[in-house]
Amino acid sequence: MGVPLFDFAANVGKKIFNRGEDSITIAQKLQKHIDANNPGISDLDVVFDGDTATISGTAKDAAAYEKAVLMAGNVEGVAKVEAAGLGSPGDSTFVLVKEGDTLWGIAERELGNGSRYNEIFAANREVIENPDLIYPGQKIRIPKG
Template sequence: MGLFDFARNIGKKIFGSDDDDASEKLQAHIEDDNPGIEGLKVVVEDGVATIKGEAKSASAYEKAVLMAGNALGVEEVRADDLVAPAQTIEVTYYEVAKGDSLWKIAEKFYGNGSKYTGIFEENREVIKDPDLIFPGQKIRIPMDQ
């Protein structure tokens, strides 16, 4: 599962399946904790979220994609018209599994569970509470920790 593919039946409930204003609600969700996107425009249709705008950084781009994709009802994010600078660090995307905690994920990727705070900080817009992650949720793992 790549950065742009998500589990449609898992995620944060932001809009209903028959919501006429799903695009507006998802856009407002991203804007609430805007990771650094200017001119944001979101359209949701048949489980596909299309994001347009200009990201201030590659990390902002990735976070906006994850914020949209981790919404219940979204199975794909298209961001061809979301302009961003190139990523300058190595980043891995991880899909949270049942029984995972940020501590366990940090142990897996960094060999040290106490580095979970770095994962949380890098995903602050995607994860609201480090104790509340869910199976199927996708997060960014910067490999320079």
């Protein structure tokens, strides 16, 4: 099996770099972004080429793996994330936020109960700063259970 590759919407997300910056500078900014709220990745390394971020290191668990992928992918200008050597993703589901979605609505659809939206918020703290502010094109994880 090859390196897991995750697709994202490159035109949405947190703006941490400018188009035209060199790939080394972008990689450093992405690494700093992930390190700022590191979900549990040791020996983190980020490489950026074109519109693809490759992240490597050692994830303490599947949740850390998934969160690191989402942190790298939910950045404007990143269309793909390769997870090289992080371990294995867990059994969470990744959901693409659509126009008009709310965490309540996503919780209702994915977990069967809208009042469980806080579980989704807690599982995505690294990419959702405010549970009332999600945006179309953002990718989030839905924890199992």
